[in-house]
Amino acid sequence: MTTVALKDVSKVFSDGTVAVDKVSLDVADGEFMVLLGPSGCGKSTVLRIIAGLEEPSSGAVLLGGEVANGLPPRERGVAMVFQDFALYPHMTVGDNIAFPLRLSGLEQDSRTERVSDVASVLGIGDVLGRRPNQLSGGQRQRVAMGRAIVRRPGLFLMDEPLSNLDSGLRAELRAEISALVREMGVSTIYVTHDQAEALTMADRVAIMRKGVLQDVGTPTQVYGRP
Ligand code: ADP
Ligand code: ADP
DSSP states (O other): OOOEEEEEEEEEOTTSOEEEEEEEEEEOTTOEEEEEOOTTSSHHHHHHHHHTSSOOSEEEEEETTEEOTTOOGGGTTEEEEOSSOOOOTTSOHHHHHHHHHHHTTOOHHHHHHHHHHHHHHTTOGGGTTSOGGGSOHHHHHHHHHHHHHTTOOSEEEEESTTTTSOHHHHHHHHHHHHHHHHHHTOEEEEEESOHHHHHHHOSEEEEEETTEEEEEEOHHHHHOOO
């Protein structure tokens, strides 16, 4: 697990769009932070900046207390899950989950053990031999999460991971994700436009509007008591 600190981070795209406007935000070790706000307010851009997929126009990004500006994505110890699961269609579930371990050069026996551990935590241990097109939407999203966490990242970034699923499945996976990241103790930033998700999952919620961070606090601090 790792800490995150954004200091006055801004992003202005080449067409002049100010996607992120002087955002400062701290995420503690093992904290579950939900970044909440309407579509287009800059949430994904913040995540992409933390992951190193986008460089900020100004401001500093610190990971574990070290400046990460300019550091390539692979060297950040960060894993990211998107709403379109982006699994490799020609690979089995097991091979999809094992792929990052293979890239990192972990040997076969250790790969097999890690993949089965992660798969059993996610309840997909019985479908490791299938291909993505033989899975339900919920199973596919579990595989995508498995592939992200199998390398034991210090920071887990999720961008609307449940928005393509139906509401019953969303509620189920919401609870699973909370349990999973707390069990791993991994620091997490979870992007959503769904207030119910924010309220049920977050240690703290950061509310964004039009590129600006408006409010940060526990669900009770931000929304008051029900
Ligand atoms: P959210 O994740 O909250 O929906 P985004 O971070 O995706 O918001 O986008 C924030 C703003 O930046 C939007 O106005 C979007 O249209 C704009 N934007 C995102 N990516 C680019 C880009 N590559 N070039 C220009 N504008 C962009
Ligand atoms: P391959 O063995 O296909 O060349 P890897 O060496 O990358 O691919 O191993 C992929 C890993 O995926 C295996 O170590 C194993 O953990 C897991 N795996 C793949 N398919 C299955 C399966 N049907 N049952 C259990 N585990 C599997």
